[in-house]
Amino acid sequence: ISRKRNKINVIHCQHSAKKKTFFLKKIFVSYVAYFFLSTGFLFAFSMAILIPEYRLTMSQFSTAFQGVGVIVLAFYIDPMLSRSIDNNMSSEAWIDNIYSILLGKLIAYLFATIIFIFSYFYFL
Secondary structure: OOOOOOOOOOOOOOOOOOHHHOOHHHHHHHHHHHHHHHHHHHHHHHHHHHOHHHHHHHHHHHHHHHHHHHHHHHHHHHHHHHHHHHHOOOOOHHHHHHHHHHHHHHHHHHHHHHHHHHHHHHHO
């Protein structure tokens, strides 16, 4: 029995994140998408608790909140990343896009965490 070994192309990257490598537009779009994705359920069910007369309607809004994030992610962020990786594999421009998206994601999660911790202590 012979083993067939697949050759894997390993990318050696010595690129580090710097202030000039971040794109504000991509950070903002990533922030919006991941903020809606991460807070969809929490915001909808928090509204359902605050407005008990319309709790069924408010809880069904979680799909609408997350849908905004999914649409932005599917139609802007994912194609932009795929295009930059395919076109610029030899350069490091695609890494700048990834850094920008990760920074937007981090800011969205931090902002959502701060909002929900504040709202927990405020409404408690």
